[in-house]
Amino acid sequence: MAAMAIHLPGADVMFDPDWLEAGPARALFDALRDGLPWERHRITVYGRTLDAPRLSCWIGDVAYKYSGTLFEPHPWPAALARVRERLEGELHGGFNSVLANLYRDGGDRLGFHRDSEPELGPEPLIASVSLGATRRFRFRARAGDGTLGLDLTHGSLLVMSGGTQRNWLHAVPPTARAVGPRINLTFRRVLPR
Template sequence: MSNNTLNIIYQNLLPHNGYTSYIPNFIKDTHSSFLHQLLNEVAWKHDELTLYGKKIITKRQVAFEGDEHIAYTYSKQEKMASPWSKIVLELKQKLEKELNTQFNGCLLNLYATGEIGMAWHSDNEPELESEGIIASLSFGATRTFQLKHKQSGEKIDVKLENGSLVVMDMHSQKHWMHQLKKEPKIKEPRINLTFRQFKNEVLK
């Protein structure tokens, strides 16, 4: 799907330099059943990374699912995808139908409380399709997602609600960073699923 087609469906939040949109209630989930299923069915693990020679265990829990042989380097380590769990596969198929595209990997994040966030970054790794999109689903507590332009510093805040979808193109990753703000008053968990499109040539 071209970005133009996406633009027609969902309004762009960015004034320039890329496409990012927010779609509330993309998944109808009034009883938070997706949050609970994902909490139970995904093999959540605290991420481990080595920073300045010190082993650090992140507060955030993660999982990486995908097609066979998909590998991704995050937190400075290459990870092989686990097979798709039933619930994540179901969500992937719904997204693929609605967005008329395919995803071959998904990075999952579990933020147990608002004290856990994710710092400013862009998802512009070389493994990802340069003309692809990232589709990001949120379940559980409403959290603030922020975008910041790399040159001008312009900032955009979006409240990500249960069942909502964010669609980002790769052009926006080049020019904008994003973060999940820490909000210590929030005591409930949130789960985020970022469906991604990996290049075929990096398949192992």
Template sequence: MELPACFRYLPGWVEDEDRVYAALVDAIAWEQNDITIAGRTIKIPRLTCWMGDAAYTYSGVRNEPKPAPEALQALQRRLEQESAATYNSCLANLYRDGRDSISYHSDDEPELGDRPTIASISLGARRRFTIRHQESGQRWQLDLGAGDLLIMKDESQSDYRHAVPKTRTAVGPRMNLTYRWFG
């Protein structure tokens, strides 16, 4: 099914994607944060790293920025041309296996501004990405593979939610880089 117009999918956008993955998996300062939901503290089911100018708080967790490796900045320059937007930060996720996931959410923190453009790059193993329209409940799914780019803009965060569900299928690690403008 065709994606809503505010999601633009560009498969195979990254050049030399395996080399980029290998460089970044070692260079990024991964951490596993805790989140507290309804008084219970659990570990976030993936590794993350926030690279930007200022701290970013989401799901009640304050993330201090870490330095961005050169390979990440090189991708950012190409992305800015492709998506006619500028970025000043990147949130990286590492899904170690099928038990790692991100649940339905939208990236609608006030610092991202109204109708933010977020450029999302996938590297490593292919994983399913699901989109749900908030009001109608209509769903879409994409299997994002190594080197794929997904640009989310306009009402993608206000009217839709997205997720990477857990899977029982044996899958290797997957990295996702979401470039954002953080004001």
């Protein structure tokens, strides 16, 4: 992987802006946009249950509970199985699931959070592949005032591991800019309960 380290104290973050070439990334985007059973998930935020401000699809070998909702997995499409195999070869992560998110336009978003569910373990490895329109990804320190913005481009790979989830929050804020659709794939290993 020709990735660069992103300096965040107490975190282990790598970024490769060209992990997938443009043609294969476009083919994967089209296959997933048209082929996945996209859903509007219900999530609980600060005690309120709301429609998520994006479409999602949970895929994998195990169910996963986050934001107060249990998600049963859809089977692996062939296109995603190939991406998982490549990530396995490069990261040795034992990925058994992926959350696919479809951001339809600049209004679709993901608020600040950390992936801290017990089923992910104390220092989860999360591999995030971006397809389609470029969106700004924000890191914010849980303690102190550290922040960092990173543009996630078409075909890029962001890898978060070590203490990243313990020490940092992350988000994809809305934008008023006219942007096209984006698919984000967050590969992870969910441990049995």
